[in-house]
Amino acid sequence: MLIRRRPDILPSEITPQEVYRQRRDLMRAGLAGAALLAVPQAFSAKLATVPGPYKLDESATRLKDVTSYNNYYEFGTGKYDPEENAKALKVRPWSVSVEGLCAKPRTFGIEELLKLAPLEERTYRMRCVEGWSMVIPWIGFPVSALLKQVQPLGNAKYVEFVTLADPKVMPGLRLPVLDWPYAEGLRMDEANHPLSILAVGLYGEELLPQNGAPIRLVVPWKYGFKSAKSIVKIRLVEQMPKTAWNVAAPQEYGFYSNVNPNVDHPRWSQATERRIGELTKRKTLMFNGYANEVASLYTGMDLKKFY
């Protein structure tokens, strides 16, 4: 499958990594001249990929929408805040510590993670709990590929994903909007499901900070907030971990938070969604359209109870 790139960003417009970094540092140093305003939405680096196993015949959301309309509360609660505020995030050096109930806990540098497994293109639907959705051509590798490296123990039942909370670059941390650091969690079988990936890029390039650079979770059959951004720690645990939105409003956001048009949020319906780029609304699909792949994970569970 080819990555659909919109004609509004030509490969020639993409700024090489080094130039981009220099420019960014320049801007941070306050030396930005007006000429720098002409820098196109710059990506840090291209990523080589192999085709992934999941195809999606829906057109991808525009790159500029994917990189400008974000929920990333550490960088502000407005949708358009992270694009601006997350520029300050330094994504190198970066490491992810994988620990807890496993035989070989250790820390992985980002360069190592980028080479851990073949990077695949995975174009997925993304459904936000607020009622909008996108189609995003992610690049990443299965979560299972990383977990395998540390050899989880038999009593590891859940995986906790802890994200960066750095008050120096994240103005949103000043408000107690959520219980920082933002943490998410999956059941072991959910984390090991082949659809669950750790994404390092989208649209052929490395992730931008507002999308959760340098590495984030993507679990396409769950509401978007489950897919934790800018991960620094992964813990294998026996008890169901605390998750940020569940702690903030337990009656509204459950641990599972599977996309489900039949179970409404207490304050609004989840039956329909607005696909970004479309004016009309469409019906929300069970498990966000991934029922064939994941429904069996939940057989016998009352999904109204385990929302």
Next chain:
Amino acid sequence: MQAPSALRMLSPRQVLAAKIVVFAISLLPLAWWIWGFNRDLLGANPVETITHGTGDWCLRFLLITLAVTPMRKLTGMHWLLRLRRMLGLFAFFYGSLHLTTYLWLDQFFDWNAILKDIVKRPFITLGFAAYILMAPLALTSFDAAIRWLGARNWQRLHRAVYAVAILGVLHFWWLVKRDLTEPIIYAVLLGGLFAARWHYRKT
């Protein structure tokens, strides 16, 4: 804090000019949405941008309308009163656009879903209450209505604008997911306007 006398005393022609200017400025948000929509400048989710923008301007015009009397007393610019009715009608105008955006671009006139929404979402109920309370004020905003109701009754009726503003702030307060900064700002401004009204109540 009295304004210079040139600003306190305006000729009828100057008041008319002020009205025209304020009218034109008040249409700028709408002009921006139309322009921005056609040029793809309203962000990834233009319907949301317009829903929020119309709600914001409805509430802002309500607060501006409520600020007229204290401003007038403070500055001695009594002609400001001549702008008040228009400002109030702009609150209703943006409120109507807000409601239309919701009924049309959010719910696509699916009356079942709308009814469910009103019941499910108390903030929508409050918004509706605010709007329904605002409608009779807008509909009696012409001179014949004042004559017909009598100035005293008319004034009593139009005091409901305070209730509309309170409902508007509560509506905003309840719809926010986690970050209450903006509704708190509006609540503080409204509180200040109440305090000013109390302060000037006998003058």
